[in-house]
Amino acid sequence: MSKSVQAMARTPSRYRDQPALRILIVRHGESTFNLENRIQGRSDLSRLTPTGEVQAQRVAEALAGIPLDCAYCSPLSRALDTARVILKDREGIPLHVTDQLREIDLTAWEGLTFAEVQEKYPEDYHLWRHHPDTLELEGRFPVRDLWQQAQGFWEMLAFHLQSASGPWNHGADPSQRQTLNILIVGHSGINRALVSTAIGLGPHHYHRLGQDNCAISVLNFPEGLQGPPQLESLNITAHLGQALPKRKQGMRILLVRHGETQWNRERRFQGQRDIPLNATGEEQAAKVAEFLATQPLQLAFSSPLKRPWATADAICSNHSNLILRPMPDLQEICHGDWEGKLQSEVEAEYPGELERWQRDPASVQMPNGENLHQVWERTRSAWQELLAITAAQFPQGTAVVVAHDAINKAIICQLFDLSPQAFWIFKQGNGAITVIDYPEGKEGAPVLKVLNLTTHLSGQILDCTTAGAL
Numbered sequence: 001m002s003k004s005v006q007a008m009a010r011t012p013s014r015y016r017d018q019p020a021l022r023i024l025i026v027r028h029g030e031s032t033f034n035l036e037n038r039i040q041g042r043s044d045l046s047r048l049t050p051t052g053e054v055q056a057q058r059v060a061e062a063l064a065g066i067p068l069d070c071a072y073c074s075p076l077s078r079a080l081d082t083a084r085v086i087l088k089d090r091e092g093i094p095l096h097v098t099d100q101l102r103e104i105d106l107t108a109w110e111g112l113t114f115a116e117v118q119e120k121y122p123e124d125y126h127l128w129r130h131h132p133d134t135l136e137l138e139g140r141f142p143v144r145d146l147w148q149q150a151q152g153f154w155e156m157l158a159f160h161l162q163s164a165s166g167p168w169n170h171g172a173d174p175s176q177r178q179t180l181n182i183l184i185v186g187h188s189g190i191n192r193a194l195v196s197t198a199i200g201l202g203p204h205h206y207h208r209l210g211q212d213n214c215a216i217s218v219l220n221f222p223e224g225l226q227g228p229p230q231l232e233s234l235n236i237t238a239h240l241g242q243a244l245p246k247r248k249q250g251m252r253i254l255l256v257r258h259g260e261t262q263w264n265r266e267r268r269f270q271g272q273r274d275i276p277l278n279a280t281g282e283e284q285a286a287k288v289a290e291f292l293a294t295q296p297l298q299l300a301f302s303s304p305l306k307r308p309w310a311t312a313d314a315i316c317s318n319h320s321n322l323i324l325r326p327m328p329d330l331q332e333i334c335h336g337d338w339e340g341k342l343q344s345e346v347e348a349e350y351p352g353e354l355e356r357w358q359r360d361p362a363s364v365q366m367p368n369g370e371n372l373h374q375v376w377e378r379t380r381s382a383w384q385e386l387l388a389i390t391a392a393q394f395p396q397g398t399a400v401v402v403a404h405d406a407i408n409k410a411i412i413c414q415l416f417d418l419s420p421q422a423f424w425i426f427k428q429g430n431g432a433i434t435v436i437d438y439p440e441g442k443e444g445a446p447v448l449k450v451l452n453l454t455t456h457l458s459g460q461i462l463d464c465t466t467a468g469a470l
Contacts (some may be wrong), residue, residue, distance in 0.1 A: 055214035060383035104189035271335030284431035336369020372420035427466035
């Protein structure tokens with residue numbers, strides 16, 4: 001969690017008891033500068049292209065079934081015009097325009113193409129690409145400043161949440177609402193900074209989160225801003241007719257969670273019990289397979305347990321070139337004596353342990369099972385092995401990896417050097433797809449291009465899969 005959000009947890013009681021929040025973060029549509037590969041920054045010369053206007057309308061359609069309580073937007077035209085298209089048919093939704101959602105300040109480079117910056121300022125461009133938090137322009141550190149700006153936005157939002165006269169739909173008192181849905185329309189840089197400051201990533205991770213034009217990300221605060229965050233999804237583009245965001249170069253790994261089982265449905269702890277897919281899970285596996293049918297896949301790996309193996313096998317059925325490889329270290333966390341039990345049964349037999357698992361997961365040793373530190377170690381080993389195989393055989397290729405909730409979360413956390421304490425930050429639904437790119441090969445920094453894509457299962461932006469018992 002970011003320092004600003006952590007600080008909110010220690011604020012006076014008048015900042016407590018906030019409603020649950022769902023934050024829908026959208027990048028503006030394609031702009032004229034995007035089309036010309038020019039740096040925009042805080043310049044307001046760029047405008048939405050016709051394609052950008054269509055993209056904004058598709059966001060409006062994708063969000064149509066989600067009630068919105070208010071919206072926040074950058075004052076720059078490309079973002080403001082995107083927000084107005086999204087809200088065009090929604091009467092009474094207040095649009096709050098704030099400088100705290102402006103794009104990163106790159107004044108010295110604005111209007112130049114990326115190629116021109118690389119040619120004129122090779123050392124600065126190298127810092128920008130590889131050590132963005134150390135880049136200094138005109139006596140400022142743009143990325144560090146952007147992180148402070150994002151923290152300021154969260155603090156402003158926390159203040160607004162206390163006020164019934166704040167920018168809410170029809171002036172409703174937010175303290176009387178169970179969940180508030182808030183739309184944010186910003187830019188690539190500030191959107192990354194908002195997500196990063198919420199979940200505890202520093203400015204050196206600036207280039208590590210995908211943000212395509214009019215992509216949608218969902219950030220949850222189930223207990224309000226004073227509680228822990230959950231990144232439900234990141235950089236979803238399926239509503240734009242683009243199944244997965246494009247990549248320029250390097251390896252791509254598609255990380256898939258297995259389809260639903262009956263024990264998922266019953267919210268029963270599975271762990272390493274070899275429970276097969278239920279009918280819904282089989283349908284989900286088929287939909288994942290259909291969604292990925294046109295994606296070029298060169299390698300396939302899976303946990304050997306039945307539920308991921310069946311999901312992976314469905315994917316491979318549309319790709320005759322694939323040979324499915326078992327990875328034993330990708331088996332689900334061993335819950336030990338909890339396996340086969342409902343959450344209520346675990347609570348009755350191990351009082352307080354379920355809550356500790358949910359609040360302090362790194363401290364829990366499953367009885368006759370594993371702890372997360374052990375899961376981290378074996379997951380790291382398996383991930384490095386499959387990266388090495390992919391890099392050696394298909395350095396510009398795509399591999400699909402099918403595993404489990406805890407395993408996938410461990411993999412994603414380790415992309416950012418996060419400890420087991422961060423276990424609950426990233427959501428992984430049954431049949432969800434996460435995309436991880438390695439633009440500079442396995443030794444380079446990975447980019448979380450897409451997180452927890454589930455639109456192929458339900459046609460909806462929000463994850464509608466069963467909660468399960470993990």
